[in-house]
Amino acid sequence: MxxxxxxxxxxxxxxxxxxxxxxxxxxxxxxxxxxxxxxxxxxxxxxxxxxxxxxxxxxxxxxxxxxxxxxxxxEVYMDMYFKNFDLRVGKQQIVWGKADGVFITDIVSPLNLTEFLLPDFDEIRIGVLAAKFDYYLGNSTIEAIWKPVFTPNELPAPGSIWAVQPDFPAPPTFDWSKSKVDYNLGNGSYYLKFSTMTSNIDFDVMGAYTWDASPTMHVEKHFAFDTTTMPPTPVLTGLTVTPEYHRLWVGGGSFSTEIAGFILRGEAAYYNGKYFQTTDPKAQDALVKKDYLNYVVGLDFNVGGVKLSGQFIQKLILDYEDGITEDKNASMGTFLAHYDALRETLHLELFSYVGITTPNALIRPKISYDFDDSFNILLGGNIFVGDRDGWFGQYQDNTMVYMKIKYSF
Amino acid sequence: MKTTIIKTTILAAAMAMAGHGISRAQQLTGRDIVEKAYNLPQGNDRTSILTMTLVNNNGSTRVRKIKQFYRDFGTVEKNIMFFLSPADVKNTSFMNWSYDSDKPDDQWIYLPALKKVKRISSDSKSDYFMGSDFTYDDLGDRKLDADVHKLLREETVDGIPCYVVESIPKDEDYMYSKTITWIRKENFVGLKKEFYDEDGELLKSLSIKEVKKIDGFWIITHSEMHNVQNGHTTIIKLTDVKINTGVPASMFTERMMMRGI
Incomplete structure (x- = not known):
């Protein structure tokens, strides 16, 4: 204060x-x-x-x-402007990619997931301490970022209605000794992007040597032998779970273009060296290291004054092995309809995430009204439906209605 | 939120200068008048502050303020707008590239909350601009041959001799069934314009309240659009107009959209 x-x-x-x-x-x-x-x-x-x-x-x-x-x-940062380049130093939010509501190449700023995906997107991203250098060549930009300090995603606190308790086969004991990445020059993250804006298409390509923003759970199993059987059989008696962050290489890109009044967007990234949980008993720490591909294709268009947008998103784990606790292919979609009425003072919107591989969804209708240019009242709902094993369906009991009143100045 | 408001606010300027050297109305068709108006020089670049006041039928007002830059690159005209107020749209920017060819405009918007520049469709010319009574077409994006122009008559309005041109859209589904424009005979400055809805009823009336000669170019600095069916009015005023000051090409880039002014 x-x-x-x-x-x-x-x-x-x-x-x-x-x-x-x-x-x-x-x-x-x-x-x-x-x-x-x-x-x-x-x-x-x-x-x-x-x-x-x-x-x-x-x-x-x-x-x-x-x-x-x-x-x-x-955010708290300083900008320095030069003829052909800019430098921004300090805590800043950095947003990459062309996708809406999903994070494919948008990996520089981690996420505040303490209220799941419900906050506005400018509030869901966490500012990061970084030096950002942008060099301009006409309508093209080369962007280089050094993030000296690792900042992880923020997860819901235990007891939160958004906290998900992992399902362990035996009582776990947590070892938090490796759950922090030291403040050390060697632990920085590096990002590079080339982007261009032309009359036909906007596109960018990016690469990153970074950290997985979510911790990997290393699980050590403890066994005792049941001597009542012959021969004695091992019995799982407990687990030691050690959360640890790991490095990731990421490469990808995105594009956006207009075709006959439709905006076609796409974004893809290849993640190298991600740890996945596995039930394979031979896997060390119940983990297996794999690469995966994440991509999105989207279309934006207008019908009768209604702005419509749809996206298809898919995650593909490469060289998949049985036992990995995630699906080999996981698909979902997003849908947005937005309409402004009464001289753009009344706003109607429906946004939804829809799981395809696992049928579940988050449906977000809202209506807002501008009493004047500085004062807005919003009524909305967050409706979680579908399979309780799904990312959204697991929160069925959290379906809610809400109200926001906002004064801007 | 899109398009080339700058270009349009100068529509009357074009009209203002179209008539030099024209002595007899009978030599001009309706299309000739409009074409000359469209093709008049408007300067290679411009900057200005645009203030748009939306007046409801109960008299309540809302004000939008925009700083805008324009430059003609020959085959493409580029505009960029920076929204100064109200607070909830401050630092939003919008960029439009308009081509001489039939290629549709390219448009982008930067929303500071999203922190990224998004390409948007330029398909909805009939949408209203920022809740005003001006559509994007009204603001100047409409192509000359999208309508059939006919010189209806010559008449005097408030002591000012005018040509009266009727423009009927070739697209039967267009939001207006026709428009009628009064253009001063003496200097081709637009005086007023009427817009008729799909049923042929008068929908809106545009009045040019003030035209100034700035740096050698006629510029509309005050216009009002009144919707006669719902009682709404939009007032557009242009201030701090500067022409041919050498707006750099680097102004019309993603860099400037994100940085702002």
Missing amino acids: LTVFFITVAALQAQVDISGFVRTYEGAKVKDGDFSIVQQTVNLNFEKRGEKVAFKANPMLYYYNTDSLVFRMR
């Missing part, structure tokens, strides 16, 4: 542009009426831009329920 106060005072004195919003967000589960979220948010943007330099600081305060205050410095 003090930090925000002092930033605000300093900003006012330095004639810095201040903008942001105040928002109240309440949601309740349909099943039992329990509040799934009670959140008050203050978002502040401090910006000052000159011809050669600029800075931005974006502190956010989240006040949960009636007793929990969370402060996040979502």
Whole structure:
């Protein structure tokens, strides 16, 4: 709080542009009426831009329920502008790729998954400490990023309605000794992208030497021998689970083009060296290392003033082995319909993730109205349906309705 | 949110200068008048601040402010807009590349919340721009030969001699059944325009309230579109207009869309 106060005072004195919003967000589960979220948010943007330099600081305060205050410095960085290149240094959100709502080549900023995929996408990404260098050649850009400090995805806390308890065959003991990546120059991540914008097509190619943003669970099995049988048989008595982060090589690209009024988008990435859980008893730590391919194809178009968008997403594990706890091929789709009415003051939207391999879905209808240019009220629902083994179906009991009221300034 | 508002706000400028050297109306067809208006020089580049005020039938207003840049590259005209207000669209930017050929426009939008530039379709010319009473076509993207133009008559309005040109779209499904434009005979400055809906009823009326000569070019600096069917009005004012200042090609890039101004 003090930090925000002092930033605000300093900003006012330095004639810095201040903008942001105040928002109240309440949601309740349909099943039992329990509040799934009670959140008050203050978002502040401090910006000052000159011809050669600029800075931005974006502190956010989240006040949960009636007793929990969370402060996040979502971004704080400085820009330096040169004739043919720019440099941005500091904590920043970096977004790559052409896909909407899925993360294929968009791997620089990790995700805050503490409320699953429900927050707005600018809030779901975590700012990362990085130096970003952009070199410009006409309508093309070479972007190089050095991320000296590893930042993992944030997962739901135990006890959260979004926390998923892994199903272990024996009582687990967790060893957290390897669950952090040391702050060390050798542990940096490196990203490189070439992108271009032309009259026919926009495309980019990227490569990264990074970390898997989610921890790998190394599982050591403990056995005892049942001597009542002859010969004695091993019996699983316990597990030691050691979460550990591992390196990944990633290469990929994306494109976007217009064909007869339709925007065709595509994005793909090849991930090298990902650990997957396996039930193979011979596998060390119950893990197997494989490469996988993740891609998306999408189409955007308008019908009668309604903006429509659909995406097909597939993940393919290469050189697949029986026992891997994920499907060899996993497919899903997204669908978006958006309509603005009453001079763009009333907004109707339906967005959904639909699992294809495992039939389950998250359906997100919402309606919002701008009372004036700074004041908006939104009513919505998050409906989880389908197979309880699915990524969305597992949250069936969390189906909710919610309301957001937002004042922007 | 898309298109070339800059180009359109200068439509009257084109009309203003189209008539030099024309002495007799009978030598001009409706198409001739519109074509000359479309083809007049408008400067190689422009910058301006556009303020759009949306007035509801109950008198309540909403204001949008945009900084815009334009440059003619010969075979392609490029526009870029930076939204200054209201707060919820601040730092949004929009870029349009419009081609002399039949190639559809290329359009991109940068939404600061998404932190990425998205290519969007330029297919919906009949959509209203930012909740205003102007469609994208109204703002100047409409092609000359998308309509059949006919000089209806000559008449005097408020003491100003005008040509009255009727334009009927070749596409029968177009949102307007026809438009009628009053153009000053003396200098071809547009004076007003009426838009008729699919049933032939008057839908909207555009009035040019102010035209200024800036750096040698006629620029519409104040226009008002009134929807007679729902009572809404949109007022567009152009300020800080600068022409041929040498807007660099690097202004019309993804870099600038994301950086802003």
